[in-house]
Amino acid sequence: MNEASGQFRMMHTMIRVLDLDKSIAFYTGLLGMTLLRRDDYPDGKFTNAFVGYGPEESDTVVELTHNWGREEPYEIGSGFGHLALGVTDIYAVCDALAQQGAKIPRPPGPMLHGTTHIAFIEDPDGYKIELIGLDTM
Numbered sequence: 652m653n654e655a656s657g658q659f660r661m662m663h664t665m666i667r668v669l670d671l672d673k674s675i676a677f678y679t680g681l682l683g684m685t686l687l688r689r690d691d692y693p694d695g696k697f698t699n700a701f702v703g704y705g706p707e708e709s710d711t712v713v714e715l716t717h718n719w720g721r722e723e724p725y726e727i728g729s730g731f732g733h734l735a736l737g738v739t740d741i742y743a744v745c746d747a748l749a750q751q752g753a754k755i756p757r758p759p760g761p762m763l764h765g766t767t768h769i770a771f772i773e774d775p776d777g778y779k780i781e782l783i784g785l786d787t788m
């Protein structure tokens with residue numbers, strides 16, 4: 652820790668989404684997050700929806716930005732990696748997600764070159780979400 656660290660707090664990660672209702676349903680319905688707030692900006696023709704596991708005052712959350720009228724899928728690019736969620740019993744969680752139709756391009760198991768058990772699922776826009784087996788860390 653350095654002297655500057657007390658001045659900053661991690662607030663959110665923003666991702667641009669094509670279908671806001673579909674994304675909100677994914678993050679709340681499948682991943683158990685809460686829709687914390689939804690702010691429309693008519694002058695900018697966009698909406699921000701914040702989802703997470705606790706209030707923004709104490710938790711780092713995800714900001715889903717929807718640009719009105721956008722139809723072209725976003726290019727996620729090779730630089731973006733993933734959002735990471737910790738879970739207990741990653742195998743049971745992945746089974747339940749698969750039964751609900753979630754895309755799981757990387758099934759659960761020990762990570763390459765490591766020992767932590769991870770999995771990767773995809774959100775409606777194709778953003779990778781890593782699931783980390785907390786009991787395997």
Ligand SMILES: C[C@@H](O)C(=O)SC[C@H](NC(=O)CC[C@H](N)C(=O)O)C(=O)NCC(=O)O
Binds near residue numbers: 735757761762767781
């Ligand atoms: C510990 C956990 O939070 C990780 O994200 S490690 C996952 C691991 N990451 C990498 O290998 C990064 C280097 C790689 N060359 C890259 O640029 O992505 C990972 O993605 N492992 C893949 C797997 O299937 O285990």
Ligand code: NI
Binds near residue numbers: 733735781
């Ligand atoms: Ni990670």
